[in-house]
Amino acid sequence: MVAPVLDRRDLEFMIYELFDAEGLTTRPRYEDHNRESFDAAIDTAKALAEKYLLPNRLKVDQNQPTFDGVKVDMPAEIKIACDAIAEAGLISPSADFESGGMQLPAIVASAACGYLTAAGSTVAGYAGLSNANANLIDAHGTEEQKRKWVDPMRVGRFAGTMAMSEPNAGSGLADLTTTAEKNEQGDYLVTGNKIWISGGDHDLNENIVHLVLARVKGAPKGVKGISLFIVPKFLVNDDGSLGERNDVQLAGLFHKMGGRGQTSTALSFGEKGGAVGYLVGEENKGLSYMFHMMNEARVMVGTSAALTALTGYQYSLDYAKERPQGRLPSAKDPNSAPVNIIEHADVKRMLLAQKAYGEGALALCLMGAQLADDEKTAETEEERKQAHLLLDFLTPMIKTWPSEYGPKANSLAIQVLGGSGYVNEHPVEMFYRDNRLNPIHEGTTGIQSIDLLARKVPMKNMAGYQAALAAMADTIAQARGDEALLSYADELEAAIATLKTTTEKLLGAMMEQDIDLALSNSVKYLELFGNVVIAWMWLKQGIVASAALAKQPHESDENFYRGKLHAMRYFFKFELPEINAWAALLQSIDSTSHEMNINWF
Amino acid sequence: MVAPVLDRRDLEFMIYELFDAEGLTTRPRYEDHNRESFDAAIDTAKALAEKYLLPNRLKVDQNQPTFDGVKVDMPAEIKIACDAIAEAGLISPSADFESGGMQLPAIVASAACGYLTAAGSTVAGYAGLSNANANLIDAHGTEEQKRKWVDPMRVGRFAGTMAMSEPNAGSGLADLTTTAEKNEQGDYLVTGNKIWISGGDHDLNENIVHLVLARVKGAPKGVKGISLFIVPKFLVNDDGSLGERNDVQLAGLFHKMGGRGQTSTALSFGEKGGAVGYLVGEENKGLSYMFHMMNEARVMVGTSAALTALTGYQYSLDYAKERPQGRLPSAKDPNSAPVNIIEHADVKRMLLAQKAYGEGALALCLMGAQLADDEKTAETEEERKQAHLLLDFLTPMIKTWPSEYGPKANSLAIQVLGGSGYVNEHPVEMFYRDNRLNPIHEGTTGIQSIDLLARKVPMKNMAGYQAALAAMADTIAQARGDEALLSYADELEAAIATLKTTTEKLLGAMMEQDIDLALSNSVKYLELFGNVVIAWMWLKQGIVASAALAKQPHESDENFYRGKLHAMRYFFKFELPEINAWAALLQSIDSTSHEMNINWF
Structure with a gap:
């Protein structure tokens, strides 16, 4: 049995039929592209995923990286795969042609890299981090910084990380204590400890470029005193060659439940006097720059969660088609042959749920990618601003919904396989473990929810919120043109009315009542x-x-499209109605959690 | 930080205040017991759990059993713990005094053994299986079988297993193909392959007693042709000493996502001509005997899921009390000190949910244990019959609700710890993996649901269903005597009305419509x-x-009781209202899953 990594037909539906990626080729940035070049990029990524990632995913899972105090050891297949990804130009497929990129629209790059993520999310994660790091320096760094750090990351000579969390500052970055002190050369010496740094050390690349949040001595407390620094593992000479080892050391590896291909590290900066760091942009504005990378990473997390859900769906679907077991309730004769389990209604339900979660989530993430394209390349400034606004507003949902429902989908994949789903002969238990990280990193679900309600909804006089409602209203109006969709249009409209009432009550409470209760x-x-x-x-x-x-x-x-309609029906029947219970709770400004006295636990 | 394994205060609340275990001491079977002897049994189990299981749980998780083709190797701590459990009389604490048991009520035994399960569910699982196996033979075996197999299992000389599943017959036992042929001595020779046999081979005990489902040659097809056999690893002489090795071989070990202390095995019976087996009861009635063990195992699974939820709750609670991070929304000053995360409303929500799931589930499981006591020792036959009926009816819920919500609770424990919850420095990720087996084994959630709707609800003219409704109505009537509980009584009453309407619609559909749709x-x-x-x-x-x-x-x-009331409030506000969406779906006899064409996936 070889289940497909992803459903290629569905991926093409998403990018060409749902979001019209081909339409982007009329824009100057993408004028050298066409459907063939897009397909070729996807073909490349698919072939690479099937050759270098899929066959090794269990080995990578079962042999997590180790650290002997000197060197990180990991299965050789990881470096081979990372090199192949770099070689194929898939670290930064959206980068400019002149930087060695393919100048692909984000939506096509997401689809192509989707194969890498689905077949080996944590190995593919090295490339994703390097790309996001390079994009940040591209946006906020100096020309020299771009030349020195960005170009080598885009081609895989260097790798990138994002070094934010500290032992006492994870979700609460305001309290981070890593310090930076300006030296005579105008650079900074960075001292402190960082944890949970993905890809923080390894020998996959010549060098590692850490983007480090730290406080310049004397900076204000809280988030307004945080600056951002490039702190490389090796210093780099002006000709691009490696210089001496910088004062950053691997303090240890974490052993994770999943995502084991990617090292998760504790790093020490400045144990020997200070790690050389180069300021990005201005002092004390580091967190806003980091959000450039973090927002990209949040969309990446959502996408990864959706893809892990979908590859689990494909696997369990394939299994269900081939596994005979039991009979339908209507078949009482023990002499009748068992049916394949896909015939059982409850198995169909579990497959439909996975399809509805995974494809619904991926559509949202790809819409996010489309908005990223639009904010960069839409014709008018107004359109670009609107795209930015809507993407910014939707990011908490793009990050969280797939992260919460992805593990649910993977749990259903396990359940479809039964006992076989619980053992490592099949990868579904690995998907379940891998996916569980997603509601945690790059801002937990709790953090995302505060970002949404306390910041994104009120921001700019509720412009993001209104933009989202307007976009949904457009879809509803369009659906009303199709009789088959009328009842769905009505149901979504009713759900939006519920959402609006709920939002108004909550905003009212935020203004008039205890803010801790309201949130x-x-x-x-x-x-x-x-x-x-x-x-x-x-x-x-x-x-x-x-x-x-x-x-x-x-x-x-025809089968494909009927499947889409049926998964829509599933979502509207089984999932959407649950919001009514949550809305009632929210509209009452329920104080159960707020009023719980900690001594009562 | 040493989090308690379980909340002892809560355990005592459950057995003494909620279910009045002390009241059982007026019954002849328990007349030698009193609160002190009950407490002593719990003390013993707690001390044992803390000494032999808790310190080794991570080691056991990280060193799963291996098989070199000859012998199973596992950490030595497992045998030490199993021997200590046997030594303390905790394999069969409810067994008669004369069989070496403590003749404890099931509810007290469950509470005591709860410590073993919470601290090391899979190691404790060996004892649980042996006990359930012994109970089956006690109920359905001959006197000689009891002497030969039961007594040694009760004291830990022998271990027991339940061998049902086959590679092509897991949920669908009707299709099992293992055969048994009567030999000249009147015994049977058993031939076939079994999988997923927990504790199927190891050197923890002198001998292993497999209870094996097989077909006698010529038996009818389907479930009416299944017989039950005792098939030991070693034959046993009449004096109780071990005889020759029986023809049952370990074919391999499965590598599970969790629950790694307990071997999960593939066994071959009869590779050398036939494993000697001894018929239990009559031919072709094996499945009904096995249900004796399976029903007990189902309650065990639910209990284990609840306890794993609760130990994760205790761990994350302890962590939340000690981990400073972030500030409340109302605290804007970055110079203010961070609060412990237990102060955050969303962390309180996640802890309340764990408490509500875990303690709600455990109460149900302990009510199951109380009903098991009542069916055995209640004063009148009518009471005993009623207890049996209600327990039988509730078993699908006792098995499933904790199994589905236990992993949810453990997922929340991970979320409370954040990144720390995802790494093996803390046990919460292990609980999450361990608990995921519970919706699968001893009848999946899907199987339980068919058992409930197609069998348990209609059985005996709906007597079980009516008994459950009557018991709930009693509680509601009682709650109405307390003003503080009036609104909760109303809400439960409304929920029961919803349940009744739903049940009627479904039963109607089962009679009048396509049974496959109705189910x-x-x-x-x-x-x-x-x-x-x-x-x-x-x-x-x-x-x-x-x-x-x-x-x-x-x-x-006071704090403890207020916590109970607040967890009740949480459950009624956050969880109970979700049934309305499900009821609407069910009452419409929704055909989404039924109508999904398999070609549309």
Whole structure:
């Protein structure tokens, strides 16, 4: 049995039919591209995933990196795969042609790299981190910094990390204590300890470029005193060759439940007097620069969660098609042959749920990628600003919904396999472990929910919120043109009305009542908003599928589109109605959590 | 930081205040017991758990058993712990005094053994299996079989297993193919392959007693042709000494995501001509005997899931009390000190949810144990029959609700710890892996749901269903005597009305419509019934807590009871209302899963 890594047909549906990636080729930045070049990039990534990642994923999982005090040891297959990804130009497929990139739209790059993530999310994660790091320096660094650090990262000579958390400052970055002191050369000496640094040390690349948050001595307390520094593992000479070892040391590796291909490290900066660091932008503005990378990383996390859900879906689907077991309730004769388990209604439910979660989540993430394209390349400044606004607003949902429902999907994949799903002969238990990180890193679900309710909803006079509602209203209006979709349009409209009422009550409470109480159920609000947004993604997919069916496509396409409509139906019947219970709770400004006395636990 | 394995105060609340275990001492079987002897048994188990299981749980997790083709190798700490459990009389604490047992009520035995399970569920699992195996032979075996197999299992000389699943017959036992042929001595020769046999081979005990389902040659097809056999690893002479090796071989070990202390094995019976087996009871009635063990195992699974949820709760609670991070939304000053994370409303929500899931689930499981006591020792036959009926009816919920919500609780424990929850420095990621088996083994959630809706609800003219409703109505009536509980009584009553309407619609559909359609959402029905039953358990706890508070207890007890009331409030506000969405779906006889065409996936 070889289950596909992803459903190629669905990926093409998403980028070409749902989001019209081909339309982007009329924009100057993408004018050298066409459907063929997009497909070729996806083909390349798919072939690479199948050759270098898929066959080794269990080995990588079962042999997590070790550290003997000197060197990190990991399966050789990881370096081979990383080199192949770099060689194929897939570290920074969206970068400019002149920087060695393919200048691909983000939505196509996401689809292509989706194969790498689905087949080996943590190995592919090295490239993703390097790319996000390079993008930050590209946006906020000097020309010299770009030349020195960005170009080598784009081609895989150097790797990149993001060094924020400290033992006493994880979610609460305001309290970070790593310090930086200006030296005579105008550089800085960085001292402190960082933890949870993915890819913090390894020998996969010549050098590692850490982007480090630290406080310049004398800086204000809190988030307004944080600066951002480039701190390389090896200093780099002006000709680009490696100089001496910088004062940053691996203090240890964490042993994670999943995602084991990627080292998670504790790093010590400045044990021998100070690690040389180079300021990015201005002092004390580091956190805002880091958000450039963090927002990108948040979309990456959501996408990775969606893809891990989908590859688990494909695997369990394949299994269900081939595994005979039991009979339907209507078949009482023990002499009748057992059916394949895909015939059982409850197995169909578990597969439909995975499909609805995974494809709904991926649609949202790819819409995020499309908005990233638009904020960069849409024709008018107004369109670019609107795209930025909407992406910014939706980021908490893009990060969180897939991260919360991805593990649920993987749990259902396990359940479809039964006992076989619980053992390492099959990868679904690994997907379940891998995916569990996603609600934690790059801002936990709790952090995302506060970001949404306390910052993103009110920001710019609620412009982001209104933009999201307007976009959803457009989809509903479009759906009303198709009789088959009327009831779904109504249901989404009702859900949005519920969302609006809930939002108004919460904003009222934030102004008039105890702010700690008003924000105390922010996670339920994020859940509500997330389910509405995913229902929106399903209605969007339903519109395309229904229109395509009207054109009487050939049989395999007909099946495909009917599957889309049925997964939409599943989501609207089984998942969307749950928001009513959450809305009632939220609208009452429920104080259960807020009022819990800690001595009562 | 040493988090308690379990909250002893809560355990005592459950068995003494909620379920009145002391009241059992008026019954002849328990007349030698009193509160002191019950407490002593719990003390023993707690001390043993803390000495032999807790310190080794990570080692056991990280060094799963290996098989070199000859012998199973596992950490020595497992045998030391198993021997200590046997030595302390905790394999069969409910067995008769004359069989070496402590003749403890099941509810007290469950509480005591709860410490073993919470501190090391898979190591404790060996004892649980032996006990359930011995209980089956006690109930259905001959006197000679009891002497030969039961007594040595009760004291830990022999271990027991349950050998049902085969490579092509897991959930679908009707298709099992292992055969048994009568030999000249009147015994049987058993031939076939079994998989997923927990504890199927090891050197922890002198001998292993497999209870094997097989077909006698010529038996009818399906479940009506299945017989049950005792097939030991070593034959046993009449004086109880070990005889020759039987023809059962370890074919291999499975490598599980969690629960790694307990071997999960593939066994070959009869590779050299046939393993000697001894028939239990009559031919072709094996499945009904096995259900004796399976029902006990199902309650064990639910209990284990609840306890794993609770030990994760204790761990994350302890962590949340000691980990400073961030500030409340109302505290803007970066110079203010960070608070311990237990102060954050969302962390309180995650702890409350764990408490509500774990304690709600454990109350249900202990009610199951109380019913097991009652079916054995209640004064009148009518009471014994009623207890048996209710326990039988509730078993799908007792097995499933804790198994589904236990992993949710453990996921929240991970989330409370953040990144620390994802690494093996802390045990919460292990709990999450361990607990994920519970919705699978001893009948998956899907199997339980069909058992509930197609068998347990209609059985005996709906007598079990009516008994459950009547018991819930009693609790509601009692709650109405306490003003503080009125709204909860109303909400549970409304939920039961919803459950009733749903049940009627489904039974109607089962009679009048396609049975495959009518049963297609059985899992949602089980979810609905489960949430109602757990709300019932919370109202029961609320009644006791509210009455205790009225007596103005000392401060720590006051805090404890207020915590109970607040967890009840959490369950009624956050969890119970979700049933309305499920009920609407079920009452419409939704055909989404049923109608999904397999070609549309």
